[in-house]
Amino acid sequence: MSYPVFAVTVDLVVLTVRDGALHVLLVQRGCEPYLGRWALPGGFVHADEDLTTAARRELGEETGLDGPAGHLEQLGSYGDPGRDPRGRVVTVAYLALLPDLPSPTAGTDAAAAEWAPIGRRGLAFDHDRILADGVERARSKLEYTPLATAFCPPEFTIGALRGVYEAVWGGPIDPRNFHRKATTTPGFVEPTGRSTEGEPGRPARLYQRGEATRLNPPMSR
Amino acid sequence: MSYPVFAVTVDLVVLTVRDGALHVLLVQRGCEPYLGRWALPGGFVHADEDLTTAARRELGEETGLDGPAGHLEQLGSYGDPGRDPRGRVVTVAYLALLPDLPSPTAGTDAAAAEWAPIGRRGLAFDHDRILADGVERARSKLEYTPLATAFCPPEFTIGALRGVYEAVWGGPIDPRNFHRKATTTPGFVEPTGRSTEGEPGRPARLYQRGEATRLNPPMSR
DNA sequence: ACAATAGTGTCTGTAAGACACTATTAG
DNA sequence: CTAATAGTGTCTTACAGACACTATTGT
Numbered sequence: 001m002s003y004p005v006f007a008v009t010v011d012l013v014v015l016t017v018r019d020g021a022l023h024v025l026l027v028q029r030g031c032e033p034y035l036g037r038w039a040l041p042g043g044f045v046h047a048d049e050d051l052t053t054a055a056r057r058e059l060g061e062e063t064g065l066d067g068p069a070g071h072l073e074q075l076g077s078y079g080d081p082g083r084d085p086r087g088r089v090v091t092v093a094y095l096a097l098l099p100d101l102p103s104p105t106a107g108t109d110a111a112a113a114e115w116a117p118i119g120r121r122g123l124a125f126d127h128d129r130i131l132a133d134g135v136e137r138a139r140s141k142l143e144y145t146p147l148a149t150a151f152c153p154p155e156f157t158i159g160a161l162r163g164v165y166e167a168v169w170g171g172p173i174d175p176r177n178f179h180r181k182a183t184t185t186p187g188f189v190e191p192t193g194r195s196t197e198g199e200p201g202r203p204a205r206l207y208q209r210g211e212a213t214r215l216n217p218p219m220s221r
Numbered sequence: 222m223s224y225p226v227f228a229v230t231v232d233l234v235v236l237t238v239r240d241g242a243l244h245v246l247l248v249q250r251g252c253e254p255y256l257g258r259w260a261l262p263g264g265f266v267h268a269d270e271d272l273t274t275a276a277r278r279e280l281g282e283e284t285g286l287d288g289p290a291g292h293l294e295q296l297g298s299y300g301d302p303g304r305d306p307r308g309r310v311v312t313v314a315y316l317a318l319l320p321d322l323p324s325p326t327a328g329t330d331a332a333a334a335e336w337a338p339i340g341r342r343g344l345a346f347d348h349d350r351i352l353a354d355g356v357e358r359a360r361s362k363l364e365y366t367p368l369a370t371a372f373c374p375p376e377f378t379i380g381a382l383r384g385v386y387e388a389v390w391g392g393p394i395d396p397r398n399f400h401r402k403a404t405t406t407p408g409f410v411e412p413t414g415r416s417t418e419g420e421p422g423r424p425a426r427l428y429q430r431g432e433a434t435r436l437n438p439p440m441s442r
Numbered sequence: 443a444c445a446a447t448a449g450t451g452t453c454t455g456t457a458a459g460a461c462a463c464t465a466t467t468a469g
Numbered sequence: 470c471t472a473a474t475a476g477t478g479t480c481t482t483a484c485a486g487a488c489a490c491t492a493t494t495g496t
Contacts, residue, residue, distance in 0.1 A: 174461085177460080181457090181458080198468085199467080200467075200469085202465060217457070217458090
């Protein structure tokens with residue numbers, strides 16, 4: 001019995017909220033194939049490396065992060081024959097949600113890296129589809145998990161959290177109802193006792209993420 | 222630049238409801254490694270085959286199904302180094318939900334195949350974990366999708382649909398409230414106009430699955 | 443008649459959405 | 470002061486859960 005031979009890569013859909021809109025981290029390819037095209041960051045899984053470890057390594061190489069900030073989960077695998085002209089390559093896509101960060105640094109294989117609004121098309125390989133799947137997953141998970149906090153820094157205001165929902169779902173949300181909902185849903189957010197200073201308007205209390213893994217009841221879209 | 226070499230398999234978590242309990246399709250391995258151990262059905266992805274095609278092919282080989290009955294979706298990928306003693310093997314797991322079927326036939330590589338209650342442990346490879354992930358996915362998806370209908374034959378009663386929820390969630394559900402909920406949630410089920418005959422009790426109207434892909438509002442667990 | 447299951451109606455508590463209103467800051 | 474944002478209270482409507490009640494069959 002012969003086993004067909006594959007290469008395995010990880011690709012990352014790294015999302016953040018910037019200027020009130022959802023953005024994705026893209027790199028400009030510095031080598032063939034698709035030289036010069038924009039693509040999701042990613043790379044080959046090493047010989048003795050777990051898939052999740054590979055994803056975290058690539059995320060660190062692209063963003064400089066290595067701690068437990070943000071959120072990382074497996075999105076799905078893509079393995080159509082012909083999706084990579086170099087041969088039979090299966091990619092395991094991961095979805096990362098991060099707070100807004102300073103501009104990314106280009107990795108080893110990339111000519112450039114930048115945050116792009118999620119509407120951009122024409123990415124290399126099948127990355128248009130992977131990106132669309134990642135965005136849909138993120139939109140869906142904001143409903144029934146506290147993952148919106150992964151887009152926020154360690155301490156955040158309810159207004160900032162609302163801004164995440166408005167950016168990801170693409171519409172305005174009533175601030176009063178949202179405030180009541182977020183602060184009364186058990187385990188969603190915990191007050192830190194501190195408040196903002198120097199902003200226009202009444203100072204806002206600061207919160208950190210709570211311990212719940214599911215929102216009950218969910219936020220309705 | 223060298224790419225580490227991998228083999229890629231698909232493994233199937235095939236679930237059905239039998240005798241009021243969730244069951245999974247298991248095969249007894251007919252070759253090394255783990256000769257004689259129970260495992261999820263699966264096999265190597267062929268050289269020119271899409272991942273989903275491979276999953277459907279394996280499903281057909283194990284169950285004799287090939288039509289659009291039931292439901293098949295990707296569950297996730299598992300690629301720890303050392304998960305397979307033969308070398309570096311990444312498996313893409315798929316989740317299938319099927320109506321209750323006649324007993325399965327052993328495939329080419331399997332010594333035997335059977336429906337087992339989902340509690341069984343000690344499966345080959347990392348299949349205990351894959352099975353647990355599949356069951357959790359199924360439990361979760363019954364809440365906000367109409368996937369419970371995938372466990373039912375093309376025409377079914379509301380009582381049968383309720384039996385699916387009771388089996389998957391493991392507790393009794395009020396028949397009256399469930400009936401109202403299932404029949405009024407738009408797109409969940411469509412009446413066919415026919416009814417059951419020869420059963421004890423009042424005849425039940427027969428329904429088929431509706432066109433919705435998400436339940437709004439969801440069924441609460 | 444009786445057991446069994448299907449299906450409807452009614453009540454109550456909880457939560458979502460709309461929105462008036464108060465609170466506290468910067469400028 | 471005004472503009473701006475934070476936070477609270479109130480009302481209406483919708484739905485989940487509990488459960489009384491009716492409907493229609495097999496035995």
